Amino acid sequence: MDYILEGFREALKLLTTFDREIYGIISLSLMVSTTATVVAALICIPIGIHLGIKNFRGKRAFSRILYTFMSIPSVIVGLMVAIILSRKGPLGRFDLLYTPKAMVIAQTLLVIPLILGLTYSLSKNRGKEIENVGITLGGNKKDIIILIIKELRLDLMVNVVTAFSRAISEVGAVMIVGGNIKYRTRVITTTISMMKSMGDYPTAIALGLVLLVISFVINSIIYSYSGED
Amino acid sequence: MEIRVKNLKRYYSDNLVLDIDNLTMEKGKIIGVIGPNGSGKSTLLNIIAGLDKGYLGTVEYDKKPIDKETYRDMTIVFQKPYLFRRKVYENIEYPLKIRGVDRNIIGERVEKIIERFEIEDLKDNKAHLLSGGESQKVSLARALVFKPKLLLLDEPTSNIDPESIKIMEREIVRFNKETGSTIIIVTHNMEQSRRLCDDIIYLEEGKVGC
Numbered sequence A: 001m002d003y004i005l006e007g008f009r010e011a012l013k014l015l016t017t018f019d020r021e022i023y024g025i026i027s028l029s030l031m032v033s034t035t036a037t038v039v040a041a042l043i044c045i046p047i048g049i050h051l052g053i054k055n056f057r058g059k060r061a062f063s064r065i066l067y068t069f070m071s072i073p074s075v076i077v078g079l080m081v082a083i084i085l086s087r088k089g090p091l092g093r094f095d096l097l098y099t100p101k102a103m104v105i106a107q108t109l110l111v112i113p114l115i116l117g118l119t120y121s122l123s124k125n126r127g128k129e130i131e132n133v134g135i136t137l138g139g140n141k142k143d144i145i146i147l148i149i150k151e152l153r154l155d156l157m158v159n160v161v162t163a164f165s166r167a168i169s170e171v172g173a174v175m176i177v178g179g180n181i182k183y184r185t186r187v188i189t190t191t192i193s194m195m196k197s198m199g200d201y202p203t204a205i206a207l208g209l210v211l212l213v214i215s216f217v218i219n220s221i222i223y224s225y226s227g228e229d
Numbered sequence B: 001m002e003i004r005v006k007n008l009k010r011y012y013s014d015n016l017v018l019d020i021d022n023l024t025m026e027k028g029k030i031i032g033v034i035g036p037n038g039s040g041k042s043t044l045l046n047i048i049a050g051l052d053k054g055y056l057g058t059v060e061y062d063k064k065p066i067d068k069e070t071y072r073d074m075t076i077v078f079q080k081p082y083l084f085r086r087k088v089y090e091n092i093e094y095p096l097k098i099r100g101v102d103r104n105i106i107g108e109r110v111e112k113i114i115e116r117f118e119i120e121d122l123k124d125n126k127a128h129l130l131s132g133g134e135s136q137k138v139s140l141a142r143a144l145v146f147k148p149k150l151l152l153l154d155e156p157t158s159n160i161d162p163e164s165i166k167i168m169e170r171e172i173v174r175f176n177k178e179t180g181s182t183i184i185i186v187t188h189n190m191e192q193s194r195r196l197c198d199d200i201i202y203l204e205e206g207k208v209g210c
């Protein structure tokens, strides 16, 4: 029991003394996952809304495939990106493997199906009614996509945050393409799994606490927004 | 705008819900559509509004098939209106905004219509929290604000108190007189159709009766 308590005490000390390394790790985590989520959202929200309200051949099959990709294991995405970015891979000459950029790419690819799928399903269920009103008031295609984004903004935000939570808490993809290199590509989750195997519980606990706090803050923000109405 | 419907058939699977050989709705008139529940009134309106494309036959707008311009020149107020999650004022200005109308003109037009509908006190309310009757008023105001050449109304006064019905009928008639636009109005209220309409179409089981 003692060493657990000891671990917590040490963890709080690390956080309150603003340990440089710890805070570097936290900020890299936030940076990588935020960038990936924002890029994926900018791409997927308009496309997902468009596909959701559009009638096309094979829509059912498309839905099923998309929903399958939503839960793709992060190690598979990591592996794919690592192969593509490795020296002999198609994008090898950019020398991106084991850099934060590679981690952003991997996490972007990881959350793209998630945001696309959630947006698509939202728009499929609720977009048609909004589209009809938009059309009858004289809106063109672009007006209607903007209108639907504005109308569904709260749900869309919840979706984006869900994607961010998945990104910041995954370990497989960033571990494979980032390599957990000290001061360079080490993020919260890769550090936790490493520290645990090294028996450094205080650091692992400290970072675990930070991860919890991050998701708590995010969820509070969502709740305060959705309580707006 | 003149509407001409020819050989119109609308099936839902094997079920023929609308079957009209020939029907012309003249420009500038107020036309009432009456008939029992399920007789195809909303179906007809949605087809004319260009929202339901799963029909057989033709619908012509001033002797032409529907195109982008036609969509911009007409509108429908639904039986259950959908208002945007923003203020009442912002709902009403929406059709003008997407048409790129000048800011000052938007302000004037929206204020004027709010005044005519006597909904000044709702102006800054969130539209999606309004009562059913208030929503119907706002959605009619939002439809009139851009002066469509064809206005389709699906039971616009079904949830409305007598005082507000007076206001809405007054504004519908005034709009017709001022703009010469064609109005097609579905109603269950015979009195109302007599009060407002130049012509009345009676629908029964998808067919035009007399």
Ligand SMILES: Nc1ncnc2c1ncn2[C@@H]1O[C@H](COP(=O)(O)OP(=O)(O)OP(=O)(O)O)[C@@H](O)[C@H]1O
Pocket (backbone or CB within 6 Å): B012, B017, B035, B036, B037, B038, B039, B040, B041, B042, B043, B044, B079
């Ligand atoms: N999406 C649909 N799928 C199958 N049947 C439908 C659909 N929409 C309408 N119908 C059927 O078409 C018929 C006409 O419906 P419609 O809504 O046009 O009637 P209405 O005259 O507007 O009735 P009300 O006075 O109740 O509004 C009804 O029998 C209805 O059940």
Ligand SMILES: [Mg+2]
Pocket (backbone or CB within 6 Å): B041, B042, B043, B079, B154
């Ligand atoms: Mg109806």
